[in-house]
Amino acid sequence: MGTVSPPWAYTLHLPHDPRAPRIARGTLRLILAGHGMPELTPTAELVAAELPANAHCHTKGPYALRLRAADSGRLRVAVRDTDPHVPPGFANVPATPPSSDAEYGRGLPLVRACADSWGASVLRELGGSKGGKLLWAECGSGATEC
Numbered sequence: 001m002g003t004v005s006p007p008w009a010y011t012l013h014l015p016h017d018p019r020a021p022r023i024a025r026g027t028l029r030l031i032l033a034g035h036g037m038p039e040l041t042p043t044a045e046l047v048a049a050e051l052p053a054n055a056h057c058h059t060k061g062p063y064a065l066r067l068r069a070a071d072s073g074r075l076r077v078a079v080r081d082t083d084p085h086v087p088p089g090f091a092n093v094p095a096t097p098p099s100s101d102a103e104y105g106r107g108l109p110l111v112r113a114c115a116d117s118w119g120a121s122v123l124r125e126l127g128g129s130k131g132g133k134l135l136w137a138e139c140g141s142g143a144t145e146c
Helices: 020-034 038-058 107-114
Strands: 009-014 063-070 074-081 117-122 133-139
Touching (some): 038 074, 038 107, 107 133
Antiparallel strands (some): 063 074, 117 133
């Protein structure tokens, strides 16, 4: 009888602090090493840097990094924050490319280019509209290294 590895998920709650994206990347590396998935590290680390950095730059509250094992050796990296606005880089509208000298605007298109799949969900609280959003990207062993 074969052993089935149970699915796993981790959530790291992060304060609105400029050091939080770095902490998210380090946590991701430790989790992937612990689960024997180091081949996912380059792409997943990029996602785990860009999504928290986006939350930090464009929201005012805390946010959370969620790492979840998906099927067939895949990893879903997600960030939940308190702002319900989905950025153009993840919305179903084309994002305007940044100018060549712009300091911002390349992160989410880079995530989209490097991940196998990506998406966004607006989260609603019962009786209200301020639940926030969840941006996610999935990486697999065949993911493009960026």
